[in-house]
């Protein structure tokens with residue numbers, strides 16, 4: 001059940017990209033610490049988290065539900081495929097229809113024997129500055145599944161590249177822009193590009209808050225100002241995109257709660273109101289997901 005409170009729109013409870021990345025830090029499997037952090041999120045007013053780990057990224061629905069139960073947070077799970085080189089082998093050999101059928105089944109019937117149904121399609125994405133043939137195939141099959149189910153699609157851009165191309169491709173396949181979230185656009189470091197993308201009517205994720213090596217939070221502040229000034233404030237959602245062991249507080253990272261304990265206060269110290277913050281963290285997510293959770 002979709003709960004009241006804040007919603008984080010792009011998170012990973014557990015994820016394993018360590019095989020491809022050859023880095024054990026990319027296997028986020030610290031359940032006890034995650035439960036501790038999620039309990040703190042609940043205290044901070046978080047009601048829902050969209051978990052965007054999918055097939056090929058080490059999605060583990062039982063693990064996710066353990067964290068949901070232990071924390072009281074409603075965690076929504078996704079179906080879909082990520083990007084090259086993280087795609088399962090069968091993505092290469094199956095037809096687009098077969099891939100769409102699999103996603104529709106995970107939405108309508110449930111994931112494996114878990115009984116848990118996927119709420120959204122994502123995060124599927126593109127490589128840095130290019131969309132490979134196989135990524136195009138994934139986009140087409142995800143769009144097919146979205147047309148059949150009406151579910152939200154949520155994407156991954158690599159460092160904010162190809163956001164406009166992703167949006168135009170999905171819209172060209174008949175998707176309603178109001179059911180599309182283009183992810184990681186805060187990493188683009190490019191406000192004019194972000195505004196051009198928003199003109200398409202899609203929503204965007206400022207979903208890597210705290211990834212300061214890639215984009216300082218001062219950029220996120222400045223870009224949000226421009227977005228509000230131009231009247232696009234209904235088209236942005238926020239999240240942290242925690243993916244590594246080292247992102248957790250216990251391991252010296254910022255943790256999931258940084259969004260609420262540091263970033264929101266930073267926005268409010270710089271002219272944003274409580275109502276503005278609620279728009280990004282309550283109203284926009286509820287409109288995008290509330291009907292499907």
Ligand SMILES: [Zn+2]
Pocket residue numbers: 123155156157183184
């Ligand atoms: Zn991503």
